[in-house]
Amino acid sequence: MTQNKHISRTVRTHCMVSLLVLLGPWTVTQAQELPPEIVQYADMVLHNGQVLPMDRDQPPLTVAQAVALRNGRIMAVGTNDRILPMAGPDTVRVDLGGKTVIPGIVDTHSHPNRYALRHYVDEVTPPYLKSLEERNVMFATLRWETKETVLADFEKFVGGVSPGQWIYTTTQLNRPVIYELTRYDLDKFSPDNPFYAKVGNAWFGLVNTPMLEIMIETYGENLPGILKDEQGVPTGRLFGIASTVVDQDLLPQMPPEIIAPVFTKELEEWVAMGVTTLSTRLRGVEITAHGLMEKRGELPLRIAYSHEMGRWNPSAERELKRLGNLQGHGTDRLWLIGISVGITDGNGPGAGGDSCTTLTKREILPNDLFPEGKCYWDQPSDPTRETVLAASRAGYRIAGTHTFGDKGFLMLLDAYAAANQESSILDKRFALEHGLMVSPEVVRKSAELGVIWSLQPPLFAGRYAGAVSRVFGEEYAHRWVMPVKSLIDAGARVTYGADTHRDPDRQPMFNLEVLVTRRTHDGRVFGPQEAIDRSSALLMMTRWGADYVLREDILGSLEPGKLADLAVLDKNPLDPDIANEDLSEIKVVATIIDGKVVAGSLN
Numbered sequence: 001m002t003q004n005k006h007i008s009r010t011v012r013t014h015c016m017v018s019l020l021v022l023l024g025p026w027t028v029t030q031a032q033e034l035p036p037e038i039v040q041y042a043d044m045v046l047h048n049g050q051v052l053p054m055d056r057d058q059p060p061l062t063v064a065q066a067v068a069l070r071n072g073r074i075m076a077v078g079t080n081d082r083i084l085p086m087a088g089p090d091t092v093r094v095d096l097g098g099k100t101v102i103p104g105i106v107d108t109h110s111h112p113n114r115y116a117l118r119h120y121v122d123e124v125t126p127p128y129l130k131s132l133e134e135r136n137v138m139f140a141t142l143r144w145e146t147k148e149t150v151l152a153d154f155e156k157f158v159g160g161v162s163p164g165q166w167i168y169t170t171t172q173l174n175r176p177v178i179y180e181l182t183r184y185d186l187d188k189f190s191p192d193n194p195f196y197a198k199v200g201n202a203w204f205g206l207v208n209t210p211m212l213e214i215m216i217e218t219y220g221e222n223l224p225g226i227l228k229d230e231q232g233v234p235t236g237r238l239f240g241i242a243s244t245v246v247d248q249d250l251l252p253q254m255p256p257e258i259i260a261p262v263f264t265k266e267l268e269e270w271v272a273m274g275v276t277t278l279s280t281r282l283r284g285v286e287i288t289a290h291g292l293m294e295k296r297g298e299l300p301l302r303i304a305y306s307h308e309m310g311r312w313n314p315s316a317e318r319e320l321k322r323l324g325n326l327q328g329h330g331t332d333r334l335w336l337i338g339i340s341v342g343i344t345d346g347n348g349p350g351a352g353g354d355s356c357t358t359l360t361k362r363e364i365l366p367n368d369l370f371p372e373g374k375c376y377w378d379q380p381s382d383p384t385r386e387t388v389l390a391a392s393r394a395g396y397r398i399a400g401t402h403t404f405g406d407k408g409f410l411m412l413l414d415a416y417a418a419a420n421q422e423s424s425i426l427d428k429r430f431a432l433e434h435g436l437m438v439s440p441e442v443v444r445k446s447a448e449l450g451v452i453w454s455l456q457p458p459l460f461a462g463r464y465a466g467a468v469s470r471v472f473g474e475e476y477a478h479r480w481v482m483p484v485k486s487l488i489d490a491g492a493r494v495t496y497g498a499d500t501h502r503d504p505d506r507q508p509m510f511n512l513e514v515l516v517t518r519r520t521h522d523g524r525v526f527g528p529q530e531a532i533d534r535s536s537a538l539l540m541m542t543r544w545g546a547d548y549v550l551r552e553d554i555l556g557s558l559e560p561g562k563l564a565d566l567a568v569l570d571k572n573p574l575d576p577d578i579a580n581e582d583l584s585e586i587k588v589v590a591t592i593i594d595g596k597v598v599a600g601s602l603n
Contacts (some may be wrong), residue, residue, distance in 0.1 A: 113263060224383065
């Protein structure tokens with residue numbers, strides 16, 4: 001029996017060999033006629049254009065003519081002659097007619113979740129207020145011009161509120177809420193209604209005695225950020241942790257079902273600008289909303305988020321231990337890239353003046369509420385340094401944390417250095433944001449620690465270069481405000497983010513122009529020595545940005561196997577015939593995500 005089986009296999013083998021010999025010339029010829037990538041034809045071929053694949057980490061950039069897409073991935077990039085044969089009967093062929101293709105823009109620092117709530121306030125407000133009322137919270141609208149206007153409006157509002165109901169309101173930094181009002185002023189009108197005023201992003205807050213009692217009962221009387229008078233008695237003013245726990249823990253959150261639809265609308269605007277991946281920081285309810293959007297197929301682009309659980313959270317260390325390391329986990333549309341912690345300072349001149357800097361102000365602006373500046377981490381018992389260490393021990397990096405002044409950067413870098421002493425962070429890509437007051441010491445230390453930067457040209461061009469010049473001195477505006485070239489020359493990785501909802505400021509090509517011209521909105525040029533070439537600016541927006549979002553293996557360049565995210569431009573940003581001052585006129589005509597046109601048109 002065994003011998004017969006052996007004979008049978010031998011006969012089959014001889015037959016197969018004979019068949020291959022007979023068909024050999026035909027199969028070899030067919031294989032030579034087809035490109036090696038052909039397992040199946042491309043879904044789409046874009047040809048007769050200028051394709052900038054960003055397949056090199058440094059300039060000069062490669063320029064190709066065509067790109068083939070298949071199954072949502074890049075199939076191949078090359079000449080027309082090489083790519084066109086990859087098209088089959090059902091392939092979509094797009095004659096670019098000289099247009100330019102770049103990888104989809106990676107914006108590493110914007111807040112579309114916040115912009116959406118402002119932009120679509122009329123849509124979200126009615127259901128939000130209803131949801132608050134269903135949970136026994138009433139929202140008050142108050143005039144914050146003076147202490148008197150606040151209290152007059154508050155007295156009138158409290159007249160229509162039932163005992164025991166909570167009262168909630170919001171405002172921006174202003175003198176009454178920071179310096180003038182106390183809980184005793186509010187107690188006169190609301191002895192039975194817990195009250196909380198959220199200031200900005202809950203950096204500051206104001207409460208009355210009933211709310212203060214709830215806070216102390218929940219967190220203890222030693223909760224950091226409960227500000228006290230000279231006798232050690234709480235004033236009702238809150239800072240940092242104390243305000244944030246009321247905002248994120250005690251108050252009802254806006255339901256995901258309300259915010260998800262407007263998040264989708266907001267993100268669709270960014271897709272139309274060629275942005276295919278966006279990094280932001282998110283709190284828990286916002287993560288839930290984005291997950292809901294993805295589940296419904298309503299998440300227009302990719303979101304890489306830093307979790308706000310480390311942002312002024314008195315329980316951050318315990319929660320990080322319980323959570324485990326989920327950095328990098330998620331899907332191709334939504335994934336976690338790090339932990340955001342409590343900020344070291346606020347904003348610069350013209351926006352409150354609460355920057356943490358080693359410099360002395362030469363001029364105090366009328367709306368400057370902090371003449372000496374303010375270093376938030378210097379507040380008694382602020383735990384943020386320890387939060388940085390706890391996050392690092394849990395395997396996370398720090399990202400998405402607002403910082404303005406040079407001393408604020410040094411505080412963060414000192415915390416990073418302490419984390420590095422415990423366990424190396426040199427390849428973890430700990431991040432710094434904005435780069436608006438970057439001293440040479442900050443440049444050096446950030447490069448030594450392998451920090452990756454997210455820089456925002458609109459902040460440079462719109463407000464802060466001129467404001468730093470006026471308040472701290474023109475030399476610092478030239479040397480310290482967004483020193484992109486110095487950072488690159490030092491070996492630091494730099495990336496791009498818009499950090500604004502305004503047009504044209506959030507348009508990528510506007511930001512390309514700012515990076516190469518250093519020109520502000522009022523026509524002045526600050527730090528011309530920090531201008532970079534167009535190729536480096538495009539790398540900031542694409543390939544280098546993919547490093548920030550921890551997806552350089554699948555995003556940031558047009559290379560075989562990577563996700564097919566592309567932006568099609570009407571002109572080539574590298575064209576020397578286009579003046580630097582005209583780069584902002586380049587238009588995005590189409591955006592492609594996962595190989596599908598999701599904005600604009602290729603016709």
